[in-house]
Amino acid sequence: MKFVVVIPTYNEKENIKRTINALQSSFKSILGHEMHILVTDANSPDKTADEVRDLIKQDSNIHLIVEKEKRGLGVAYSGAMNYAFDVIKADSVITFDADLSHDAKKIPEFVKAIEDGADFVCGTRYKKGGGIPPEWGIHRKLLSRIGNLYAKVLYLESGVTDFTSGYKGFTKKVYQKIRDKISVHGGYTFAISTNIEPIREGFSVSEIPYHFVDRVKGKSKMKSEYFFNAFLFVTKIRILDFFASRFGKVFVAGGVGAVLQLVTYGVVFHPVIEFSNVFNLAFDSFLFGVKIHPRFLLSQFLAIEVGVASSYLANNYWAFSDKKRSGFKLFTGFFKNNTIIAGAILIQLVIGQSLAFLFGSGILRNYVYQVVGILVGLFWNFHFYKKVIWKSK
Numbered sequence: 001m002k003f004v005v006v007i008p009t010y011n012e013k014e015n016i017k018r019t020i021n022a023l024q025s026s027f028k029s030i031l032g033h034e035m036h037i038l039v040t041d042a043n044s045p046d047k048t049a050d051e052v053r054d055l056i057k058q059d060s061n062i063h064l065i066v067e068k069e070k071r072g073l074g075v076a077y078s079g080a081m082n083y084a085f086d087v088i089k090a091d092s093v094i095t096f097d098a099d100l101s102h103d104a105k106k107i108p109e110f111v112k113a114i115e116d117g118a119d120f121v122c123g124t125r126y127k128k129g130g131g132i133p134p135e136w137g138i139h140r141k142l143l144s145r146i147g148n149l150y151a152k153v154l155y156l157e158s159g160v161t162d163f164t165s166g167y168k169g170f171t172k173k174v175y176q177k178i179r180d181k182i183s184v185h186g187g188y189t190f191a192i193s194t195n196i197e198p199i200r201e202g203f204s205v206s207e208i209p210y211h212f213v214d215r216v217k218g219k220s221k222m223k224s225e226y227f228f229n230a231f232l233f234v235t236k237i238r239i240l241d242f243f244a245s246r247f248g249k250v251f252v253a254g255g256v257g258a259v260l261q262l263v264t265y266g267v268v269f270h271p272v273i274e275f276s277n278v279f280n281l282a283f284d285s286f287l288f289g290v291k292i293h294p295r296f297l298l299s300q301f302l303a304i305e306v307g308v309a310s311s312y313l314a315n316n317y318w319a320f321s322d323k324k325r326s327g328f329k330l331f332t333g334f335f336k337n338n339t340i341i342a343g344a345i346l347i348q349l350v351i352g353q354s355l356a357f358l359f360g361s362g363i364l365r366n367y368v369y370q371v372v373g374i375l376v377g378l379f380w381n382f383h384f385y386k387k388v389i390w391k392s393k
Contacts, residue, residue, distance in 0.1 A: 001091040002034040003111055003169075004063075004084040008076040010042040012098040013051050020055055020062065022104035023096070030108050033115075036088055038063045039098075040080035042070035063088060074190035078183045085172050094121075094169035095194075102167040103210045110169045110208055118206035119174050120198035122160060123167030129209030130162075136214070150231065151192065160205060166191045167210060174198050196237060249319035250382050257311030258374045261303045262367060269299035270363060293353065293361050300352050300370060304345055305338075307374075311381075312337045344380040348373030 005023055009016060020037055027035040041049045041064065049066045056062045065083055067076065077095065084090040092114050096102050102123065113121045124130050126148060132141065144164060151163035178197035185193045199205060242248040274295045312334055316325055325333045338345075351373040352366070359365060 001115070002036065002089060003092050003094060003114075004036045004038050004088055004090040005094045005096050005107065006077065006080045006084060007037065007039045007096050007098050008042070008073060008080065009039055009044060009048045009052075009098045010070055011044045011046045011048060013044065013046040013048045015099045016048055016051050017055065019096075019098050019100050019104070020052075022100060023107065024059065026104045026107040030111050033111055034061075035111075036061045036063060036084075036090070038065065038080055038084050038088065040065040040067065040076045040083075042067045042076060072190075074183070074185050077190060077194075078179075081175055081179075085175060090172065092169055092171045093175070095166060097166060101213050103213070106167075106208055106210045113206040113208065114169060114171060116206075117204065119171050119203035121169040121206045121208060122162060122195055123165045123210045124160075124162035124207045125165065125210065125212045126161045127207060127209045131211045133212060133214045147231065151196070160195065160199060161207060163192055163195050165195065167208075168194060170194075170198060170203075174201075174203050177201050177203075200237070200241065246319060247382055250315060251378065253311045253314035253319050254374070254378050254381065256314050257307035257309075258371075260310045261307030261374070262370060264306045265299060265303035265370065266363070266367070269302050270366075273299040273302075293356050296356060296361055296366060297349065297353060300349065300366070301345075303370075304348055308338060308341065308345070309334065340384045341377070341381050343384075344377030347377045347380060351376065 007016075007019065012019075016039065020039075023037055039049075039052045039062070041052065043049070043066055049064060052062065052064045056064060063083075065080060067079070081093055084093050094107065094110050096104075106123065110121050110123075125132050126145075132144065136144075148162060148164045178194070178201060181197050182190060182193045243252065316330065316333070348370065352369040355369040355372065356366070
């Protein structure tokens with residue numbers, strides 16, 4: 001396979017030669033693969049590009065792209081990756097920092113992981129064998145750890161331990177799939193997006209622990225606003241993932257039903273049943289020695305049925321559209337739906353009556369009781385929707 005190590009630079013003349021030499025040294029232990037280095041320079045005033053040109057005269061596996069002006073990390077990486085895959089014909093790329101904050105000795109492990117079948121390889125500082133510089137100030141440590149922990153909690157199922165790492169490698173098929181999604185981002189957000197998008201697309205992931213080393217020469221280009229933008233990005237993406245998921249759609253469909261349940265309760269059933277004499281029911285009664293509220297019970301039940309019918313249709317035509325029922329099956333499915341989620345209906349009724357018994361009945365309190373019941377019943381409904389009503393064929 002052909003691997004290209006991509007290095008973005010801006011005013012890295014003091015570091016680039018040392019970095020390239022370290023990479024060339026690590027390549028010596030890699031057998032059976034073609035290793036290349038691609039430097040993408042943002043027209044550095046310190047003439048970093050000239051330093052690279054001198055090295056190219058010595059080694060043909062070094063390549064250089066020079067941008068007309070500095071346009072940010074995202075643009076630099078996107079252009080370099082396009083060049084690596086389209087011009088150099090790489091099978092995989094590995095991203096690497098010009099200041100040697102990434103450990104060049106780990107490159108063979110990245111290559112081996114991809115060789116063994118990993119689509120995406122992420123360097124991690126937060127796993128046994130990895131680490132961050134002890135000299136980092138408390139501010140930077142907190143930003144790094146809290147930012148990473150936040151992303152980790154949101155993507156707990158991925159198993160990835162370092163979402164903010166810039167040391168990573170991925171195959172051509174991964175890049176082709178995520179290219180358009182990551183190219184719109186810049187700075188720190190770009191780095192995180194290239195870690196999250198392969199996970200969202202379901203590619204296999206492997207992690208390589210490494211010790212992050214602070215730059216010896218030059219000035220760090222990390223800005224505090226990058227972290228804030230990254231927080232917004234991760235939050236937005238996770239919200240989109242939630243509402244695109246089956247559970248998210250069931251949640252929305254349930255929300256539609258819940259809104260209609262609460263509206264019809266307040267506009268129709270509460271005034272007609274609880275505030276009039278249309279139904280000859282007592283306001284309070286006792287069942288097995290327990291005080292209940294028959295009028296509230298009936299109006300809540302009818303409102304629930306309106307919500308159930310609404311959410312059933314929303315689930316059928318949207319959340320479970322790939323298993324959509326139609327014709328007579330849609331009709332029978334509604335009764336099957338009522339039978340299956342009778343537990344959720346009972347949960348709502350029991351919660352409503354129990355809370356009314358404890359705290360009393362009233363229009364505002366009854367609304368609160370119903371909302372509590374709806375939220376508890378949601379998880380019951382989702383389980384049986386998947387397992388029974390719209391089960392896999």
